[in-house]
Amino acid sequence: MTTTPVKLGPTRVIDETARLLTEHYVFPEIAEQLAGLLRRRLTEGAYDVDDAEEFARLVTQDLQSVNSDRHLSLKYHADAVPPKQGAAVLESMRRDFDTSLGGVPRVELLDGGVAVLELAPMLFPLEWAAEALSAALTLASRAQALIVDLRSNRGGDPDTVAFVCSHLLDKRTHLNTMYWRDGERSEQSWSLPHVPGARFGGSKPLYVLSSGTTFSAAEELAYDLQQLGRAVVVGERTRGGAHPREGWTVHPHVEASIPTGRAINPVSGTNWEGVGVQPDIPCAAADSLDRAHALALAQLAG
Structure with missing residues (x-):
């Protein structure tokens, strides 16, 4: 383990984290509880x-002891990060993007005309990933059935979720709504009316693979498609993080990750926070690809 001294001092970092919590956390009452807890633990x-x-x-x-919010954390970064809001995560994401073919490390055609599209390790910002995603989704659009592998995906950008969903549906569809802390603003997410390239569309068999490490925006992709009745989720229950977050650098190597809103699905009226996405076909993540392939073949044969 690389030892990096807390040069700002724990008091300064805790004070700043407590301030950010009380100003930005989506649940104000819990923010006050947590700020008090951190100061007491510091003392x-x-x-x-x-x-x-x-x-x-x-x-x-x-931070996670009160309501188990997995997006609420202090994140350590081995490399020093700039103080600009959100810069720490963006730098880390960019490194992953450059080494993962833009977040689409695998497109493969299995027996029976079933394609596998792996999206990992993240659903990167659309301004980065649109070209790679469009190419991969257009290629997969020719398949008879599609398996979207999210087992190693740890989250990303809600706009990218909508972009992927747009290729897997036939018409513009309400996917999700974000409600922000102030209670006065909400932001709806819809699939796009047009996409670059060809759509896989909304009628051919679609399966989504999940694991216990599938998180955040990757969970939204699985959940949105499941709630719409568009996809069958195969694998393990996901981690359970539904709150959009922002990041603030509170130390040269530490970023405060604080959720500023909550997601509400228009079909279920709720989200996957704390409970994860429940698979339609539960099985070990390692077995889920074979299971989904067999299901797809049977559906095509039927």
Whole structure:
């Protein structure tokens, strides 16, 4: 483990994290509880460590102790990150983007005309990923059935979720609504009326693979398609993070990740926060591809 001293001092980092919580966290009452908890734990000496990574882990443990919000955390970054809001995550994402073929590491045709499209490790910002996604989805559009593999996807951009869904539906569809902390603003997410390239469309068999590490925007993609009755989810229950988040640098190596809104699905009237996306066909993630392929073949034969 690389040891990085908490140069700002734990008091300064905790004070700034508590301020950000009370100003931005989607649930104001819980924000006040958490701010008080962090300050009390600081006074007790719970954060008296010299290693930034361990410090972030301890604080995250306390941040998630009240309502188990997995998007609420202090994130440690081995490389120093700039102070601009959101810069820490964007830099990390860019490195992943450059080494994953733009977030589409696998497009494969299996027996029986069933295609597999793996989206990993993230659903990157659309301004980065649109070209790679469009190419892969257009190629997969010729398949008789499609399996979208999200087992190793840890989240990303809601606009990218809508872009992928647009290729898998026939018409413009309401996917999700984000409600923000102030209670006065909401933002609807819809599939696009037009897409570059060809659509796979809304009638051919579609399966989505999930695992216990599938998270955030990847969960939204699975959940939206499942709630619309468009896809069958095969695999494991996902991690359960439905709150959009923002990031603030509170130390050269530590970023405060704070949810600023909550997602509400127009079909279910709720979301997957804390419970995950429940698979339609539960099985071990390692077995889910074979299971989905067999299901697709049977559906095509029928």
